[in-house]
Amino acid sequence: MLILHTPDSLLHDPEKYVRRGETVPHPEQARRYHVLLGAARDAGHVPELAGDHGLDPILAVHTPGHVEFFRTAWSRRDEWPTRSDEIFTGHFARPHMHRRPEGFLGLVGYHTADTSTPIRAGTWQAIYGSAQVAISGADAALRDRRAYALCRPPGHHAYADSAGGFCFFNNAAIAARRLQAKTGGKVAILDIDVHHGNGTQGIFYQDPDVLTVSIHGDPTNYFPYYTGYADETGEGAGAGFNLNLPLQHGLGDGTFVATVKHAVERIRDHRPAALVVALGLDASEHDPIGALRVTTAGFVATARAIAKAGLPTVLVQEGGYLSEVLPANLAGFLDAFDAVA
């Protein structure tokens, strides 16, 4: 299948963030781009550079303020008190606060939810490029029935106006809106990243036309903590169109694949014109920040189960961090998906 990608992904290479009270090396490294691209290419899939579709498809998901903030943030670094390669804060807007401030110091904490999305010299180009990869992937999926969008930085923790969890723009949501616009039909998003797709849920929570389904490690004591529970089912017109399937930590292939099959049944009932898979690979047993024990064979079975839905599908890369099995997990997934689709 076609691999959509951009080398602009390399322009955002964060160094560190605060995890569980410790400053640790950032796992969402630029090197993931080379590892994932190499794995897909070595498996015989065909790389193609993403096109430039402009800002409108991003603005179909994100607020103008969010987009403008990241577009201009690095050029405003004179307004930041310290000189360093990264701008990030320890002050974050909470839901009960009153306003989006004008000043740069406050804006950083308004548009980010944690320390994991630092702004660097190349961040805008990387996140803009990553969104373009998702859009090109959506278009390719409608043409060829399937495509892999190698998005980096990832996207599923980003809300309409907030970055967080390594994510700035919600690439899967942008792809979903693109598919909706091009098909005029309903869309479904299946998120199999080990972390709940909280941003995606938030973006479509009141929308009955985009079904969001997320399979992830139980968030009771695991990121993103405040969302991802089974009783979050959508609201207003979107009631009944959000399905969370949290799994007990430590479970492996059997439960994971059975849960994927259950999710696919719900997606079939929705009768979407197209499907977005938020393809995190961090449910792997060897992932450095994972919580489940999915093997390469488990990812192969997962891909088969999703491909059998028979929908035009764009696979949007989410998490999945450097480990010896990361390339095999991606190649296994893409090969198995291709074999069915």
Ligand SMILES: [Zn+2]
């Ligand atoms: Zn993840």
